[in-house]
Amino acid sequence: VEELEEAIKSMRIRGAPALEVAGAFGVVLACMEKRNLLHAAKRLLKTRPTAVNLSRGIERAMNAARGGKTRDEMFELALKEAGKIMREDARRNKLIGKYGAKLLRDGDVVMTYCNAGRLACTDYGTALGVIRTAIKEGKNVKVVACETRPLLQGSRLTAWELLEEGIDVTLITDNAGPWVIRKGMVDKIVVGADRITKDAVFNKIGTYSLALAAFEHRLPFYVAAPLSTFDFGREEKDVKVEERDGDEVRYFSGIPVAPPVKVYNPAFDATPLDKVSAIITEKGVIYPPYDSWS
Amino acid sequence: VEELEEAIKSMRIRGAPALEVAGAFGVVLACMEKRNLLHAAKRLLKTRPTAVNLSRGIERAMNAARGGKTRDEMFELALKEAGKIMREDARRNKLIGKYGAKLLRDGDVVMTYCNAGRLACTDYGTALGVIRTAIKEGKNVKVVACETRPLLQGSRLTAWELLEEGIDVTLITDNAGPWVIRKGMVDKIVVGADRITKDAVFNKIGTYSLALAAFEHRLPFYVAAPLSTFDFGREEKDVKVEERDGDEVRYFSGIPVAPPVKVYNPAFDATPLDKVSAIITEKGVIYPPYDSWS
Numbered sequence: 285v286e287e288l289e290e291a292i293k294s295m296r297i298r299g300a301p302a303l304e305v306a307g308a309f310g311v312v313l314a315c316m317e318k319r320n321l322l323h324a325a326k327r328l329l330k331t332r333p334t335a336v337n338l339s340r341g342i343e344r345a346m347n348a349a350r351g352g353k354t355r356d357e358m359f360e361l362a363l364k365e366a367g368k369i370m371r372e373d374a375r376r377n378k379l380i381g382k383y384g385a386k387l388l389r390d391g392d393v394v395m396t397y398c399n400a401g402r403l404a405c406t407d408y409g410t411a412l413g414v415i416r417t418a419i420k421e422g423k424n425v426k427v428v429a430c431e432t433r434p435l436l437q438g439s440r441l442t443a444w445e446l447l448e449e450g451i452d453v454t455l456i457t458d459n460a461g462p463w464v465i466r467k468g469m470v471d472k473i474v475v476g477a478d479r480i481t482k483d484a485v486f487n488k489i490g491t492y493s494l495a496l497a498a499f500e501h502r503l504p505f506y507v508a509a510p511l512s513t514f515d516f517g518r519e520e521k522d523v524k525v526e527e528r529d530g531d532e533v534r535y536f537s538g539i540p541v542a543p544p545v546k547v548y549n550p551a552f553d554a555t556p557l558d559k560v561s562a563i564i565t566e567k568g569v570i571y572p573p574y575d576s577w578s
Numbered sequence: 579v580e581e582l583e584e585a586i587k588s589m590r591i592r593g594a595p596a597l598e599v600a601g602a603f604g605v606v607l608a609c610m611e612k613r614n615l616l617h618a619a620k621r622l623l624k625t626r627p628t629a630v631n632l633s634r635g636i637e638r639a640m641n642a643a644r645g646g647k648t649r650d651e652m653f654e655l656a657l658k659e660a661g662k663i664m665r666e667d668a669r670r671n672k673l674i675g676k677y678g679a680k681l682l683r684d685g686d687v688v689m690t691y692c693n694a695g696r697l698a699c700t701d702y703g704t705a706l707g708v709i710r711t712a713i714k715e716g717k718n719v720k721v722v723a724c725e726t727r728p729l730l731q732g733s734r735l736t737a738w739e740l741l742e743e744g745i746d747v748t749l750i751t752d753n754a755g756p757w758v759i760r761k762g763m764v765d766k767i768v769v770g771a772d773r774i775t776k777d778a779v780f781n782k783i784g785t786y787s788l789a790l791a792a793f794e795h796r797l798p799f800y801v802a803a804p805l806s807t808f809d810f811g812r813e814e815k816d817v818k819v820e821e822r823d824g825d826e827v828r829y830f831s832g833i834p835v836a837p838p839v840k841v842y843n844p845a846f847d848a849t850p851l852d853k854v855s856a857i858i859t860e861k862g863v864i865y866p867p868y869d870s871w872s
Contacts, residue, residue, distance in 0.1 A: 431827065431836070433727060433751040439827070439836035447837050454840045457727040457827055458753035459784025463847035466786060490753025492760060496790045533725065533733070533751055536830045542725070542733035543741050546748045553757035 285313045285324050292331040292338075295435060299404020300337040300478045300513055301373050307341030308366035315349060315359035333524040334486055334552045335478035340512045341369055370406050376510045376566035377408040384414030384474065384508050384564040388425055392418075392471045395428040395461065398488035399441035400476025400508065410508040411474045412445060414564060419451060426452040428470050430461050432488060434532040434549065458490045462497035473498050477509035480563065482575060484520035484554040495559040505555075508564040526551040579607050579618050586625040586632075589729060593698020594631040594772045594807055595667050601635030602660035609643060609653035627818040628780055628846045629772035634806045635663055664700050670804045670860035671702040678708030678768065678802050678858040682719055686712075686765045689722040689755065692782035693735035694770025694802060704802040705768045706739060708858060713745060720746040722764050724755050726782060728826040728843065752784045756791035767792050771803035774857065776869060778814040778848040789853040799849075802858040820845040 288310050291297045297306045307328055314324035325342050332338060348365035352358035388394065398404075400411035408416065418425045427446055432438035439455055446453040456464055464470055473494055479486040485507050498505040515523075530547025534540060563570045582604050585591045591600045601622055608618035619636050626632060642659035646652035682688065692698075694705035702710065712719045721740055726732035733749055740747040750758055758764055767788055773780040779801050792799040809817075824841025828834060857864045 428842075429839075430753075431727070433725070433753055436835055439839070443839040444837045447839055452840075454842050455824075455827060455836055456842050457783065458751070459724075459727055459787055460842070460844055460847070462787040462790060463783060463844060464842070466847070469842075489751065489757060493753055493756040493787045493791065496756060496794055497787065500790055530749075533749060537833045537835070539831045539833070541730055541831070542749055543738045545723075545733070545737040545741055546746075548722075548748050548750050548754070548758070548763075550754055550757060553754070553760070 285310060285317060285319060285328070288313060289327060289331050298437070299399060300335040300476065301377070301405035301410065301510060303332065303335050304337035304341035304512055305366065305370045305373055305406055307338045308345035308362070308369045311342055311345035311349060312359065312362045312366050315355065315362050318355060321346065321349060332526055334526045336515045337478070337512050344369060373405055373510070374407040377405055377410055377413045379566040380410050380508050380510065380564050381408065381413035381417030383569050384506065385417035385421055387504070387506060387562070387564070387569065388414065388418040388423060388472065390423040392423070393426045393428060393469065395430070395464065395470040395473045395494065396442060397430050397438065397475045397491055397494060398432045399437040399445070401442055401445045403441045403445060404476065410476045410510070412442065414474055414508050415451070416449070426454070428454050428456060428464060430456055430458045430490065430494070432490060433458055437488070458493070461494045465494070465497040465501050465503060470503065472504045472506065474506045474508055477507050477513050478552055479523060480507070480509060480514045481518045481520055481523060482516045484556050485560055486523055486525070486552045486554050489550050489553050492553040492555045495555040499559045504561040505559060506562050506564055507560055511565050511567060520554045520556070523554070525553070579604060579611060579613060579622070582607060583621060583625050592731070593693065594629040594770065595671070595699040595704065595804060597626065597629050598631035598635035598806055599660065599664045599667055599700055601632045602639035602656070602663045605636055605639035605643060606653065606656045606660050609649065609656050612649060615640065615643060626820055628820045630809045631772070631806050638663060667699055667804070668701040671699055671704055671707045673860040674704050674802050674804065674858050675702065675707035675711030677863050678800065679711035679715055681798070681800060681856070681858070681863065682708065682712040682717060682766065684717040686717070687720045687722060687763065689724070689758065689764040689767045689788065690736060691724050691732065691769045691785055691788060692726045693731040693739070695736055695739045697735045697739060698770065704770045704804070706736065708768055708802050709745070710743070720748070722748050722750060722758060724750055724752045724784065724788070726784060727752055731782070752787070755788045759788070759791040759795050759797060764797065766798045766800065768800045768802055771801050771807050772846055773817060774801070774803060774808045774810070775812045775814055775817060776810045778850050779854055780817060780819070780846045780848050783844050783847050786847040786849045789849040793853045798855040799853060800856050800858055801854055805859050805861065814848045814850070817848070819847070
């Protein structure tokens with residue numbers, strides 16, 4: 285369990301859907317290691333506060349485990365549920381891809397942010413799943429990926445995933461995103477999400493900047509996320525945005541790139557729903573007004 | 579002259595005001611080395627296409643040199659003019675500081691971008707000159723600096739300059755700028771400029787993103803620049819935005835941080851003047867409508 289906690293904190297496991305599966309398997313590990321389940325669940329929950337999917341996965345496995353009478357039964361039931369979530373994830377991503385692909389046209393250039401690909405899920409990806417499906421359907425879709433400072437999920441993960449598959453991808457710095465939109469170099473923006481409250485989409489820091497630019501230039505701004513990302517009982521102000529260590533910004537591969545200065549390093553931002561054109565889920569595409577869905 | 583060209587291209591000399599002075603001294607060097615002046619001026623001009631100040635400095639020194647009959651006279655005249663520009667720069671920055679400081683209040687948190695400090699000029703700085711003067715006048719002003727990918731002028735230069743002087747500064751990634759504005763963590767934005775046409779301000783890539791967020795949240799967005807940055811005879815569409823080598827994004831201190839992917843790496847963006855609250859010059863503060871100034 286400690287190893288899993290460390291892997292989540294250091295972001296070797298990251299991406300909202302992957303965290304859902306990891307949370308469930310964390311409960312399985314806690315059963316296996318004969319831990320106090322409530323205590324283990326609380327510790328897992330604290331590793332990263334913003335993505336709601338982590339808590340969803342933990343809750344589902346905990347509820348399953350509670351059905352068991354013996355330790356062994358609890359383990360078996362949690363394991364079954366975690367496996368189910370894992371298989372569900374790949375399936376729902378393909379559905380997100382199917383519904384989302386209808387929003388993309390032949391010839392579109394799509395901007396994406398951070399990594400909402402298979403490396404953020406068990407397989408296929410949410411935002412990248414939409415792009416993958418469109419391409420599989422024969423549409424010529426090109427991608428612009430933003431590098432996503434400080435940890436560069438856009439260059440290290442998204443560009444890698446797409447290159448590996450032979451999908452046309454161009455990398456830009458995050459600060460160039462709004463300019464690329466202003467220049468008319470992209471047609472649509474598709475990103476993932478870590479939590480969708482009744483008024484805002486929490487996603488990797490920098491998402492809000494692209495949403496503002498898309499709104500200014502009247503480009504569609506789509507969010508692709510499974511329903512487990514929805515948390516319509518909460519508002520933007522109720523959600524804790526994780527602040528990470530300033531050394532992520534001060535150092536680069538261990539090399540100092542800044543003087544010993546104070547750093548504010550939020551991991552996420554919130555984009556108000558009035559800047560979101562549609563949300564692509566495994567049940568279909570949701571359009572505004574979103575409050576009718578809550 | 580070749581050494582100077584290399585220093586400008588590699589950005590060891592950068593910042594619009596510093597480029598103005600460097601351009602003038604480039605003509606002095608060409609006189610000294612008995613070069614074909616027109617040819618040397620053209621080559622210097624080509625090193626970086628976006629900042630208009632470089633061409634202003636070259637032009638002024640060329641015009642001065644033309645007054646000489648012998649090589650020695652030309653050298654003397656160019657040198658005199660270059661020295662004059664150099665002394666003017668520090669003086670006009672102090673005036674920019676004086677006028678701009680009136681726009682800052684005690685307790686303000688000011689966001690700045692890239693480096694418009696003394697490391698971008700001969701001394702004192704434009705945007706940072708405004709902050710310096712306000713602090714000298716006894717106002718408690720704090721700074722938020724954006725790191726400015728890919729070359730990190732914000733962390734390597736701005737944070738360093740301010741720390742050295744004991745000014746309170748917090749570093750953030752560029753993509754966090756709009757979120758920090760949304761969260762109400764800053765009161766004003768002050769940036770420099772590389773060229774101001776009759777419809778837009780060209781400045782370091784990423785400036786536009788902050789201008790959009792400032793506009794959305796009704797924060798003042800100020801540009802601090804000497805009059806030599808103005809180019810009201812041109813429009814946004816007439817200006818060439820420099821595209822730099824993709825390896826600036828793919829590598830970090832020589833370490834690869836991205837797969838061998840296509841990169842689009844523009845050095846500047848353009849912010850339409852309707853998103854600029856005021857321009858601070860050495861002659862005073864200019865407010866909209868700016869076209870009355872052209």
